[in-house]
Amino acid sequence: MSVTFEDIEAAARRLSNNAVETPLIESPALNEQVGLRVLIKPETLQRVGAFKFRGAYNRLVQLSAEERTRGVVAFSSGNHAQGVALAARLLGIPAVIVMPDDAPSVKVEATKGYGAEVRFYNRLTGRTREAIAAELASERGAVVVPAFDDPHIIAGQGTVGLELVRQAEALGVELGCVVAPISGGGLISGIATAVKALSPDTAIVGVEPAGFDDTLQSLQKGERVTVKPSGRSLCDALESPFPGEITFPIMQKHVADVATVTDAEVAEAMRYAFATLKLVVEPGGSVGLAALLAGKVNTFGGSSVGLVLSGGNVDPDLFGRVVRGAI
CATH class of the missing domain: 3.40.50.1100 (Rossmann fold)
Structure with missing residues (x-):
């Protein structure tokens, strides 16, 4: 069972007038800091504050x-x-x-x-x-x-990628890569299916929290691996211990690289998003930005990056501690 580009287009029609078509935004400060043109897809502005x-x-x-x-x-x-x-x-x-x-x-x-x-x-x-x-x-x-291992769920999440590529094209930008978080793989599988259909040369790069790198290990081994972390991650939304049965083959086909980020790098990205981008982003939604700021994203020679900030639902007390530098 898989997901096609046509499934994602059909999902986009169902979501029309129901979901928000989130914009692409750009920060000259971020571009200068990472030496790339970064087009940000803020799913923090989606209904319920996340792509879900x-x-x-x-x-x-x-x-x-x-x-x-x-x-x-x-x-x-x-x-x-x-x-x-x-x-x-x-x-x-x-x-x-x-x-x-x-x-x-x-x-x-x-x-x-x-x-x-x-x-x-x-x-x-x-x-x-x-x-x-x-x-x-x-x-x-x-x-x-299910949260991710369902073709209809994956197709719906794929509309993020559909919008992203078409919005980038409208700006005259050819994306070298698209960076997105990985938990069970529903978001990145949908995004990858859409992006590869519209822009085959664009690389798909996933990001996982350190200690919860089940997708990275699975891709390296060629089969689904279950991780057994010794503790928790700051990224509560990305603590799936294994890739999905449906999502894993899609990721095997389309995901070019997976980076991992530490809690400290995630916290720094959250502070950066708040102070520089003026966005409130939850820990799991920040991992792509964290990887970019830490120089961990392989852009495969491209100079333009699509960055998905997947959600903004963060506990106020936790966010306050992050912003103050207490985490």
């Missing part, structure tokens, strides 16, 4: 009338939760979201605010979120909406 709304809406809008009545169940630390919750509200679908009990409070409250029922679990002990979601779905006859 795209995939969630594309998945839910295709449910049958009977499925909509039975509702949906999703599991997420935050952004997918909010995306599903809002899409469900817009479409009149009951939604239950399984969230870790240590999820950022801003994400939990937003998910509840969109009208979803939240069920908490402990990610370090007890049953897995997948098992809890499966049980809830079985009890209610609901449809499980």
Whole structure:
């Protein structure tokens, strides 16, 4: 099961007038600092403050009338939760979201605010979120909406890449590479499928948190690898321990390189985004910028970079500590 460019175009039509076509923005200060022309795609400005709304809406809008009545169940630390919750509200679908009990409070409250029922679990002990979601779905006859390993989700996220390339073309810019975060691979798989269809010479570069480099290890080994980190990452949204079954073959085909960044580099990128770009970006959404600022992005000889800032839902207390330099 894979995703085609036509699937992404169809998703774009479904999302028209429902999702925000986020702009491309440019910072002369950033360009000068990294010695590249960087076109920034701020999905922080998307509905729910992250790209996740795209995939969630594309998945839910295709449910049958009977499925909509039975509702949906999703599991997420935050952004997918909010995306599903809002899409469900817009479409009149009951939604239950399984969230870790240590999820950022801003994400939990937003998910509840969109009208979803939240069920908490402990990610370090007890049953897995997948098992809890499966049980809830079985009890209610609901449809499980995965965070990334679903062709409709991937196609929806791919509209980020579709917009990015077309917006760059309108500026007369040929992108040497596109840089995006990797968790389970839904975003970068969708972006890669769209970008490679429209601009085959553009390289796709992913970024993962150090210690959660499951995609890098998987690509190096040629098979899906599960990592077992000794601790947590600042990037709570990127802590998937393995690539998806559907996303991994797409990444094998299209992703040219994967960089890893430390928590310190992510915190510095968040401060830079706030102070210089005037954007609030969450840790996971900042990893591409972190890699650029740290000189870790292989541009494959290109002088222009497309940079996806994937989300802006950061806990206020955490953000304050980052900005003050306490992290």
